[in-house]
Amino acid sequence: MKAEISGPTPVGANIEKSPSAFSIMWREVVRDRLALGSLIILGILLAIVYGVSLFLDQEEIVKVDFLSIYSPPSAEHWLGTDYGGRDVFGQLIIGARNSFTIGLAITLITGLIGLTIGLIAGYFGGWIDNVIMRVIDFILVLPFLMLVIVFVAIVPKYNVLTFILIMSAFLWTGKARLIRAKTLAERELDYVSASKTLGTPDWKIIIFQILPNLSSIIIVNLTLNLAGNIGIESGLTYLGFGLPESTPSLGTLVSYATNPDVLQNKWWVWLPASLLILVMMLCINFIGQALKRAADARQRLG
Amino acid sequence: MALLNIQHLKVYYPVRGGFFRRVVDHVRAVDDVSFSLNKGETYGLVGESGCGKTTTGRTIIGLIRATAGEVLFEGTDLTKLRRREFHPYRKDIQMIFQDPYSSLNPRKRVLDIVAEPLRNFERLSPHEERQKVQYVLERVGLSAESIYKYPHEFSGGQRQRIGIARALTLNPKLIIADEPVSALDVSVQAQVLNFMKEIQQEYGLTYLFISHDLGIIRHMCDRIGIMYRGRLVEEGTSEEIFTNPQHIYTKRLLSAIPNADPRERGRQEALRREVEKEYEQSYSRYFDENGRAHPLKPISPTHSVAIP
Numbered sequence: 345m346k347a348e349i350s351g352p353t354p355v356g357a358n359i360e361k362s363p364s365a366f367s368i369m370w371r372e373v374v375r376d377r378l379a380l381g382s383l384i385i386l387g388i389l390l391a392i393v394y395g396v397s398l399f400l401d402q403e404e405i406v407k408v409d410f411l412s413i414y415s416p417p418s419a420e421h422w423l424g425t426d427y428g429g430r431d432v433f434g435q436l437i438i439g440a441r442n443s444f445t446i447g448l449a450i451t452l453i454t455g456l457i458g459l460t461i462g463l464i465a466g467y468f469g470g471w472i473d474n475v476i477m478r479v480i481d482f483i484l485v486l487p488f489l490m491l492v493i494v495f496v497a498i499v500p501k502y503n504v505l506t507f508i509l510i511m512s513a514f515l516w517t518g519k520a521r522l523i524r525a526k527t528l529a530e531r532e533l534d535y536v537s538a539s540k541t542l543g544t545p546d547w548k549i550i551i552f553q554i555l556p557n558l559s560s561i562i563i564v565n566l567t568l569n570l571a572g573n574i575g576i577e578s579g580l581t582y583l584g585f586g587l588p589e590s591t592p593s594l595g596t597l598v599s600y601a602t603n604p605d606v607l608q609n610k611w612w613v614w615l616p617a618s619l620l621i622l623v624m625m626l627c628i629n630f631i632g633q634a635l636k637r638a639a640d641a642r643q644r645l646g
Numbered sequence: 647m648a649l650l651n652i653q654h655l656k657v658y659y660p661v662r663g664g665f666f667r668r669v670v671d672h673v674r675a676v677d678d679v680s681f682s683l684n685k686g687e688t689y690g691l692v693g694e695s696g697c698g699k700t701t702t703g704r705t706i707i708g709l710i711r712a713t714a715g716e717v718l719f720e721g722t723d724l725t726k727l728r729r730r731e732f733h734p735y736r737k738d739i740q741m742i743f744q745d746p747y748s749s750l751n752p753r754k755r756v757l758d759i760v761a762e763p764l765r766n767f768e769r770l771s772p773h774e775e776r777q778k779v780q781y782v783l784e785r786v787g788l789s790a791e792s793i794y795k796y797p798h799e800f801s802g803g804q805r806q807r808i809g810i811a812r813a814l815t816l817n818p819k820l821i822i823a824d825e826p827v828s829a830l831d832v833s834v835q836a837q838v839l840n841f842m843k844e845i846q847q848e849y850g851l852t853y854l855f856i857s858h859d860l861g862i863i864r865h866m867c868d869r870i871g872i873m874y875r876g877r878l879v880e881e882g883t884s885e886e887i888f889t890n891p892q893h894i895y896t897k898r899l900l901s902a903i904p905n906a907d908p909r910e911r912g913r914q915e916a917l918r919r920e921v922e923k924e925y926e927q928s929y930s931r932y933f934d935e936n937g938r939a940h941p942l943k944p945i946s947p948t949h950s951v952a953i954p
Contacts, residue, residue: 534749541707542763542812543736556753 369563372638379634382627389624393440405434406590417612424612426600435592436616442587443594444624446508447574453512455566458519459555465520466527467550473524480517488514493585507587511576519565526561530554560639567635571628578621594621648682648718649852650706650820655679655715657701675701677876677938678715683820688846688853690867690884692860692899698876699856700744703822706854707741708732719820737767740813744825746805750797756783756808757793763816778815786811786841803834807841814845822854827862839866860903864888869948872896877939879932882949892951894932895939897921 373379409429417424423432465476495510496502530536531554539549574594580586581595589596597617601607606614637644657676660669676698683689691699704710706717708724717724719735727735740763743749750759760779764770770778780790786807797805806826813821823842827835839862846853857863863870863884870887872880872895880893891897901921905914932953933939942950 534743534745535751537704537709538741538743538749538809538812539751539762540709541736541739541741543733543766544762545766553751553754557751 368644369560369635369638372644373631373634376630376634376637378630382630386624386627386631389440389620389627390444393437393444396437397441400434400437402438402592405431405438406592414610414613416610423616424610426597426613427603427606432597432613432616435597436594436620439592439594439597439617440620440624442504442591443574443577443621446504446511446577446593447570449508450511450515450573450576451566451570453508454516454519454569455562457512457516458521459523459562461516462520462523463527463550463554466524467531467546467554469528469531476520477524480520483514483517486514492580496585502588504587504591507577511573515573515576519569522565523558523562526558527554530557560635564632564636564639567628567632571625571632574621574628575625649685649720650683650854651716651718652682652702652706653680653716653718655702655705655717656713657698657705657710658713674876676705678941679873679876679878680715680942681871681878681881683852683854685819685852686846686850687868688855688866690863690870691854691856691873692858692863692870693873694899695858697873699858699873700824702873703741703824703854703856707739707822708736737763737816738819740816740818740821742806742809742813742821742823742826745829746802746809747829749809750805752797754796755793756788756795756797759797759808760793760812760815763812767816779811782811782815783808785814785845801834802830803838806830806834806838810838810842810845814849817849818851820852820854822856824856825858826855828857828859835862842866860899872899874939875937877952878942879939879952880950881942882946886946886949890949892945892949893939893953894921894925894928898925 373383407430409425412421412425412429413427415421415425415429421431421433423436426432426435461476461480465473491514492510499506499510536549536553539553544553577586577593578595578598581593582599584599586595587593594617598614598621601614601618655676656674656678658672658674661671661673662668663670679698679702681689691702693699701710705712706724712725715725719739722735724732724735757776757779760782761775764775764778776793779793783792784790788804788807788811792800797808800808806829810826826842827838830838842853843866845851853866855863855866867884869883870881871878872887872893874895880887880891880896887896888900891900898921901914901918905911934954939952940954942952944950
């Protein structure tokens with residue numbers, strides 16, 4: 345950190361701030377070539393996916409066309425068609441949009457729930473903590489995959505929104521645990537005791553005193569989780585318990601490869617989707633690693 | 647009338663073990679401690695680490711629940727109050743923390759740190775608030791423009807001054823100073839202590855001064871209580887304790903004060919040996935069969951000792 349040499353400044357002018365958590369993270373990402381490259385690639389990919397999907401008509405794309413089954417890439421169908429004669433490129437774009445939206449939504453919802461519950465459990469401790477942790481333990485011992493399959497079967501209107509809600513109901517526990525552990529460590533520090541003796545109510549201490557000190561760990565965890573959550577959607581859809589075929593997703597496209605003929609001879613159906621998943625998850629992970637280093641001063645590059 | 651009167655204060659922590667995690671014993675962190683503070687005086691609480699002096703301070707301000715006993719502040723028992731009823735008393739009792747590094751939130755500007763009590767108790771416009779914070783900061787010897795800085799931009803001594811400024815903003819009557827200078831180096835210690843004395847005279851503050859450093863205690867305190875294993879073993883004026891120690895633990899503490907004069911070294915060592923010998927011989931006279939100190943007995947109007 346550079347030394348700050350400054351003469352007496354008039355109050356209010358020239359507010360010299362210490363580097364915020366955000367600027368430290370930004371600096372770390374820029375210093376790391378891999379992370380910066382990942383950020384640029386991811387940005388371009390997302391811009392294309394969300395931009396192009398605006399001009400695509402989902403109804404048109406999922407419409408079956410028997411005249412052009414498994415046609416290879418051509419000028420009309422950039423990435424060919426699948427067994428129903430549906431345009432793979434269109435499915436890829438909309439599928440990527442769906443998968444990423446799902447991943448992001450799950451991450452944000454689980455983050456919010458986990459944060460609230462983890463902070464409450466960690467700050468108050470005692471029987472509140474005990475009750476919450478036992479509930480979390482209970483949810484963790486449930487067979488996640490089986491329950492998701494059951495839910496998928498009994499939910500009447502199964503779409504992106506219900507999928508997000510079902511996943512979020514199970515995935516918040518890990519975050520709650522992480523946040524609770526950090527809060528437990530943080531609340532022992534004297535600044536929390538000081539706030540109590542100064543008459544600050546508990547909810548204010550939690551939100552305005554403890555939460556800012558957890559921000560870096562939260563950002564890191566959410567980023568790394570985002571990659572995992574995109575994978576979860578693709579994985580479940582691949583197994584056949586994800587989204588219905590009328591809603592294109594990356595997992596649907598990859599699952600076509602279960603057919604040996606498609607896997608061997610019709611690469612255009614599954615390869616683009618697989619590559620897109622790979623690239624997106626790697627990019628997010630590389631960015632996440634850089635952020636993780638930023639959160640720990642000893643590992644920083646710059 | 648005494649500003650603060652502590653009667654038979656006990657803080658026990660359960661030790662659990664055996665089947666069903668039953669309570670098998672208690673750790674007696676504070677074990678039947680009584681003393682009182684008069685307005686405007688400085689009362690020193692001395693003892694080795696782990697003897698319960700910090701626990702006593704934290705219990706008085708309500709950070710730790712008392713197991714039994716009374717903390718009478720201007721006649722009101724603070725231990726019986728509900729949280730909401732305690733609120734108005736927060737204004738009158740403030741605390742200076744031991745570690746100036748962890749007692750200031752690293753993510754907050756000095757303005758937010760010092761204004762925190764004001765925001766809880768007074769409704770001020772942002773302008774008035776800033777003026778008040780700047781006034782207090784100037785009182786503790788920090789420049790007015792430091793309100794926009796973060797704690798890590800200050801040295802340890804300056805940080806402790808910020809902590810003191812925060813405790814002062816509400817004009818409290820009682821300040822509990824929990825080893826306020828033990829984390830600072832010696833030259834800064836004197837600076838902070840003298841400053842605390844100055845503001846005491848200016849505002850008529852009462853201090854409960856918790857420390858293990860007898861030199862500082864002698865410099866600061868009017869009256870002293872010596873704590874050992876959660877109990878008071880001797881209480882008296884500063885003069886009485888330092889010139890006429892009665893309890894063996896007090897004698898041991900005093901003999902442990904290092905003497906900077908090399909010519910006195912021999913005498914100091916002889917004194918230490920003598921006290922050690924007395925300690926070994928007369929241990930059973932000062933402590934009962936469980937190793938607990940006896941209740942305090944007055945030997946003069948101001949001086950009391952724990953002897954049978």
